[in-house]
Amino acid sequence: MDGNDETTGRVTPITLPSFIEVERMSQKLLRMSGIEKRFAGVHALKGVDFELESGEVHALLGENGAGKSTLMKILAGIYPVDEGEIFIEGNKVSINSVKDAQALGISIIHQEISLVPHLSVAENIFLGKEPVTKTGWIDWKKMIEETRKTLQQFGLELSPEVPVKKLTVAQQQMIEIIKAVSFRAKMIVMDEPTSSLTEKEVEFLFRTIGHLKEQGVGIVYISHRMNELFAITDRITVLRDGALIGTVRTKDTTADQLISMMVGRELTQYYIKDTAPENGGEIVLSVHNLSKKGVLNDASFELKKGEILGFAGLVGAGRSELMKCIFGLDAFDEGEIRIDGKPLIIRNPNDAIKHGIAYVTENRKEEGLFLIRSVQYNITIKVLDKFIKWLRVNARYEDQKTRQFINELSIKTPNPDQEVRNLSGGNQQKVLISRWLATNPRILILDEPTRGVDVGAKAEIYAIMNRLVKEGVSIIMISSELPEVINMSDRIAVMYKGGIRTILNRDEFSQETIMHYATGG
Incomplete structure (x- = not known):
């Protein structure tokens, strides 16, 4: 959770772990x-x-x-x-x-999860350092038992034999951390280690860092x-x-x-947000009783023209799953979606795009970007029809639009032909946002839009959101950072166990109130 004060940008005080207060001789x-x-x-x-x-x-x-x-x-x-x-x-x-x-x-925990999806938790933790029997074969029994003990020490109720691809992003992040710590490194590099963790998991990580400090481990x-x-x-x-x-x-x-x-x-100015639409604003999207077995439970909400509707909740509450159903990435069992009051059948993302819906996924590398293709390719891939007529490509117009988004979102790239994989994580995120802005959406769904993005780029993204809603675009924003949700939303929907627990108006916003509902209150 970002600790910036809502108005001044100062850091909100939190309890410091005791190990910070100890001065020691260092090597x-x-x-x-x-x-x-x-x-x-x-x-x-x-x-x-x-x-x-x-x-x-x-x-x-x-x-x-x-x-x-x-x-x-x-x-x-x-x-x-x-x-x-x-x-x-x-x-x-x-x-x-x-x-x-x-x-x-030296051990490193990467910002982007680098586990092997089809291998088990135990195989990932011991990858490259598997225990062997006297005959030279992998000692599977020992590896699984050691993994079980380690998971218990970290408070994770997981089977050592479950494939990593079946874990949540937060669980995968914890496995990355366990893997690095179990390596008995002198130095551990942690690159955005809390980006996908709950508050409880962050607290556990901080305690782990304290133990590592006591053992003389250096942490970047x-x-x-x-x-x-x-x-x-x-x-x-x-x-x-x-x-x-x-x-x-x-x-x-x-x-x-x-x-x-x-x-x-x-x-x-950090959070950039102008006045909200009036309570009687035009309803552009309404979702009624959307349900999916084991995932969503009678989720209902309305989105007004020109508003930012924030979605808060703990990891696993169903926020991303709900948006994937609306965008046609996942099917749902029951419920109805309406745009401008008319029932809508969305079978796939193309149906959603045709109705003016755009979705910026939280997992930009696996679900969003074409990493080995250029910045220009990634920005224009959804609007090729604007540049291709009768099998002829208007390369000049395509280049012009690409450079427009590079300038508007301050994307740091030497040229539009640079491969996206060579950009930093934050600039990759801005490329992905540009792709969907190029479709001129009426409804823009942003799933963790500033995850792994620096403060300067965050302010730029907030400014873009503010400009879009003033132009009449309606935005749904999922965020795990409560100050971001509070400062950028006109209303906040709080989810718990697949359902929408409440929808708060601005005069009801507070971190305590949101957490009350997010934990089942």
């Missing part, structure tokens, strides 16, 4: 000096220095595309370094592969959530456009100072 685990990295047309890192001490949580902060993940992928052996030196415990090392990094005690923590940084980090290093801006002690800085370092300017 330098890592020193990266003068790190340079270039990709096709992109100078990703420009002589960056970074240090990590034993028992320290050191945050890497910066806008999407600042170079944070690139620097850590060099440390993890995923990318080779172009120039610069790496020292571990005072010794100069060469890291040319993931195995080299693992041998040096990448996150855009300011309250997390102030709760668990000792120092914060800020990157901007591939360059080092500075390193500060967490207790000596403020959120406003960090944001200024990140974006190179003061962010005077």
